Amino acid sequence: MNYPEPISKLIDSYMLLPGIGRKTATRMAFYTLTMDKADVKEFSDNLMSAKNDLHPCKICGNITTDEICPICRDKNRDQSTILVVEQPKDILSIDDMNAYDGLYHVLGGVLSPVDGVGPENLNIKLLLNRLRENKAVKELIIATNATPEGEATAQYLAKLVKPAGIKVTRPARGLAVGSDIEYADEMTLKTAVLGRREI
Template structure:
């Protein structure tokens, strides 16, 4: 027996989410059917809002509903440090730690020749222009994930930034190899920031 078309379409939509297989998608679809109309409308509005009301900060590349974002426009942040992350979700993880008060730069990924991702596919040029235009920056903290691609990206950035006489550090390996920043607990992140090393 086939599902009615609206249910089948909803199942297909849920299966587009990462980590959602067919069984989970079916369960979510039938859960959605049983939801109150008001909750469904709110859910749909939330989905639409993240696509229509968000933009990328013109300074750091973080997702925001204002440009520049709250972090870049906050005069109390330490403008001498820029912490470089792979994705906006990594900024959220660092901010939840409440131990870092500097600025950020989102690369939009990592170098991965196997997947066809080179320097021009990331926000590396933007970072370099930002460093050139801002003489206040004394340290760039590279916080890419502890993966082979993350390590290669960190070394590439260090090679580009060091000639500008800016200190380049890397998060300490309190993060397990292969771990993503967004899933690390706050204590691990705190130790990683405090134990960063120059590269």
């Protein structure tokens, strides 16, 4: 069916979101039409604010409104461990379980030659500089997802870091192969982090 241009464009915009097909995008677009103008404006303002006001922490790569994120600023956190994740959303999943109180580092993805993602496309250089400058770090926990790319990235990082005498571990296999951290339940994540193994 040919919808008027404004609704067609809105449907196309919703389809840019991951996991949203035409049917769901159409439903969302038509629901948006039923919303109050004030709610639509607030929604729009929130989108622009998230895009304009958030940026990577200059230390770990987590999203923040400040130059340095609250986790990196928190001196009460264990400064001897850094847990490496693929995306900022993974930090929230792990931090919510209250079993890990160290620092984080966001890679911004995983190595994937097929997709043209090499070491230079990830926050690996920032991580290595951080490890050189912070002699308090004794353990690096590599919590990339249990996918072939995540495993390859973990092995690559371990080879880079081990010569510096830093213990490199990986969360235990409470996480199923091919699963994403953000979808794991709290108990599975807790078991995986507490039962981590050395690489």
